[in-house]
Amino acid sequence: MGLQAYLTLAAVVFCIGLFGVITRRNTIGILLGIELMLNSVNINLVAFARFSGDVTGMVFTIFTICITVAEAALGLAIVILLFRVRRTVTADHLDLLKG
Amino acid sequence: MMADAGTLTLAALLLHALAFLLLAVAAPLRRLGRPAAYVSILCAAGSLAAAVQAWRSEAISRLVWEWLPAQGQTLATVGVLADADSTIMLTLVALVALLVQVYSLGYLSDEPAPGLGRYYTYQSLFAFSMMGLVLAPNFVQLFICWELVGLCSYLLIGYWYQRPAAARAAVKAFWVTKAGDVGLLIGIVLLWRQSGTFDLTELRVLVENGTLPTAGLSVITFCIYLGAVGKSAQFPLHVWLPDAMEGPTPVSALIHAATMVTAGVYLLLRTSWLFALTPDVLLIVAWIGAFTALLAAVLACVQDDIKRVLAYSTVSQLGYMMTAIGAGFAGVGFFHLLTHGLFKALLFLGAGAVIHAVGSNNLSEMGQLARRMPQTAIVFVVGTLSLAGIPLFAGFLSKEEILGAVWEGGLIGPFVLLMIVAFLTAFYMFRAVFLAFFGTAAAAATHASPPHDAGHDVTHVPHDPPASMALPLWILAALSMAVGIYFTFAHPAPAFTSPAWLMPSAVGVAVAGILLAWLTYQRRLIDPASFTTAFAPVYRAALARFWLDDLFERGFGAATLGFSRLIGWVDRYLVDGVLNALSAWTLTAGDDMRTMQSGRAQDYVYGVAVGLLVLLLWARWVLA
Numbered sequence: 001m002g003l004q005a006y007l008t009l010a011a012v013v014f015c016i017g018l019f020g021v022i023t024r025r026n027t028i029g030i031l032l033g034i035e036l037m038l039n040s041v042n043i044n045l046v047a048f049a050r051f052s053g054d055v056t057g058m059v060f061t062i063f064t065i066c067i068t069v070a071e072a073a074l075g076l077a078i079v080i081l082l083f084r085v086r087r088t089v090t091a092d093h094l095d096l097l098k099g
Numbered sequence: 100m101m102a103d104a105g106t107l108t109l110a111a112l113l114l115h116a117l118a119f120l121l122l123a124v125a126a127p128l129r130r131l132g133r134p135a136a137y138v139s140i141l142c143a144a145g146s147l148a149a150a151v152q153a154w155r156s157e158a159i160s161r162l163v164w165e166w167l168p169a170q171g172q173t174l175a176t177v178g179v180l181a182d183a184d185s186t187i188m189l190t191l192v193a194l195v196a197l198l199v200q201v202y203s204l205g206y207l208s209d210e211p212a213p214g215l216g217r218y219y220t221y222q223s224l225f226a227f228s229m230m231g232l233v234l235a236p237n238f239v240q241l242f243i244c245w246e247l248v249g250l251c252s253y254l255l256i257g258y259w260y261q262r263p264a265a266a267r268a269a270v271k272a273f274w275v276t277k278a279g280d281v282g283l284l285i286g287i288v289l290l291w292r293q294s295g296t297f298d299l300t301e302l303r304v305l306v307e308n309g310t311l312p313t314a315g316l317s318v319i320t321f322c323i324y325l326g327a328v329g330k331s332a333q334f335p336l337h338v339w340l341p342d343a344m345e346g347p348t349p350v351s352a353l354i355h356a357a358t359m360v361t362a363g364v365y366l367l368l369r370t371s372w373l374f375a376l377t378p379d380v381l382l383i384v385a386w387i388g389a390f391t392a393l394l395a396a397v398l399a400c401v402q403d404d405i406k407r408v409l410a411y412s413t414v415s416q417l418g419y420m421m422t423a424i425g426a427g428f429a430g431v432g433f434f435h436l437l438t439h440g441l442f443k444a445l446l447f448l449g450a451g452a453v454i455h456a457v458g459s460n461n462l463s464e465m466g467q468l469a470r471r472m473p474q475t476a477i478v479f480v481v482g483t484l485s486l487a488g489i490p491l492f493a494g495f496l497s498k499e500e501i502l503g504a505v506w507e508g509g510l511i512g513p514f515v516l517l518m519i520v521a522f523l524t525a526f527y528m529f530r531a532v533f534l535a536f537f538g539t540a541a542a543a544a545t546h547a548s549p550p551h552d553a554g555h556d557v558t559h560v561p562h563d564p565p566a567s568m569a570l571p572l573w574i575l576a577a578l579s580m581a582v583g584i585y586f587t588f589a590h591p592a593p594a595f596t597s598p599a600w601l602m603p604s605a606v607g608v609a610v611a612g613i614l615l616a617w618l619t620y621q622r623r624l625i626d627p628a629s630f631t632t633a634f635a636p637v638y639r640a641a642l643a644r645f646w647l648d649d650l651f652e653r654g655f656g657a658a659t660l661g662f663s664r665l666i667g668w669v670d671r672y673l674v675d676g677v678l679n680a681l682s683a684w685t686l687t688a689g690d691d692m693r694t695m696q697s698g699r700a701q702d703y704v705y706g707v708a709v710g711l712l713v714l715l716l717w718a719r720w721v722l723a
Contacts, residue, residue, distance in 0.1 A: 018704075018708055021701065021704055022701050022704055022705045022708065023701075030700075030701070091699060091700060091701055092699060094698075094699070094700070095697060095698030095699050096698060097696065097698040097699075097700075098696060098697060098698025098699075
């Protein structure tokens, strides 16, 4: 399999993630979508690293995964706090920015 | 060694400028009051000496400096043009300015020192501007000085600016003369377009060579005449001059009798060669002059305020001068201007002495003053006889020459008007003399009326003025007599022959006027009330100043209000309307676009994603 296949996979995963972020009502679901989008990027990085014979991309991926863990923890913490304050985690109800 | 006439006139001019600058810049000196006055008087004396020297030298001299260069040629110059007319006028201005400044020392002795300093600053500025006007070699300098004397007139009429009447009169004088000045400015510019020069000498050469195109010249001369109408208080713009009497009396003597108001006559004299090309305008000048003379003479008959009698008499005499110019004899009008400058300054200063002593302007509060102030009575009567045109006095020959000139010019109508005016002049002036100095003592002498003019205590007995006021009076009286006697005997050959019956009839008319005044106000053989019943309509009209002031006020008020309403409408509905529409559109547009902001984070992400996609497609298909 060539680079093309990996990139296609990453694109598909990214689109699935984006679709999830845009359409899910539940905030947890949105966070999951974001994870998917991040991981599609990771696939890209690893694929490029693998095909160009340079480990930099892989090192980057390790970093990204670490930061993603922190981000997921932070995101979930925010969701829990949000639930305590608003008694809801449905994204449609969180519209304080409405003009 | 005699200096050049031009240099001398320049010195006379600049001495007053020096005094003005000194007083204007050195504020501590100005606030001292009397020392400031001495500085100003000293400069005025030097100026008079220089002016007399220039006049005696009888040389024609022209000193000009380039002022406004334009495209390789000179657009305007500044400088002096000293010839026979300008130097004698300069001497008159310098003389009256000096005497008035000396007189003011006594007249304004009760003024606070800073006020006095301010007064002398204005006086110096006025004398400088007036001399600049008299000596102007071109129309630009003439117009600038013309406006400057108008400004000084405004400042000095409003000298007692705390008084509403004075402030109002100052503004009125400024506005009314400004109406004429606009005409003058238009005339000057039109003349420049026609001839390409502002210079009086060059213009005269053009006129004498016949190279000045005469098409439309009538409009130009009429516009220039409009300036003279405003400044020299001709009908219908004469309304400002009587009100200008709110200023201190010495100011009235200098500005509103002897010098500034005659600037219009002087302007027409300076440009008489131009006016000679437009006889139709000259005819207007003559008729308006004669009509003004009659109107003002009638108004003077009903005034109770002694200064207003003199003010209307000034308007009337200016009408005389204008009629002579209109008849084509500008020199004759100028001659009357000079003699009138002497004796009218004398009359005003005499009236100032009376007002200073009595503490009131009203004739009804005077009476039998000849016993209390004999010196003032003598000089005032000398001035009155001069104005009435009695032989041996200054006004006699000049007035008779004007009548002769108007007759010679074939203007029968104005001639008849002027004869009536001669009668009225003698009548109203002697009415004032008998009421103030003779007749019965006014009950009002003890009547505690508030001091009107000089801010003087009225409880004391009226007496002759102090030396600083008496001296100018005697000098002017002596000059009026001397000029009168000189010209009565050394009759210069006039440019025309007046009919033999003219002089006796002119004198006869004046004597008849005096007699009528004597019978009415001294002997009381004729009841003054019988006049008011006999001429009831005229009397009522004259009391209302022929409704001209009301007409102007209403007309001006209505025009201003109407124009303001129009402008207000444009501002409210056109200017503001555009702005209001724009802001309303902005508001509704914002209100409509607001709904795009749903507040849901997912919508924004969606927007970002679509935007990114569009950008990518654009980069792929359009940029590549």
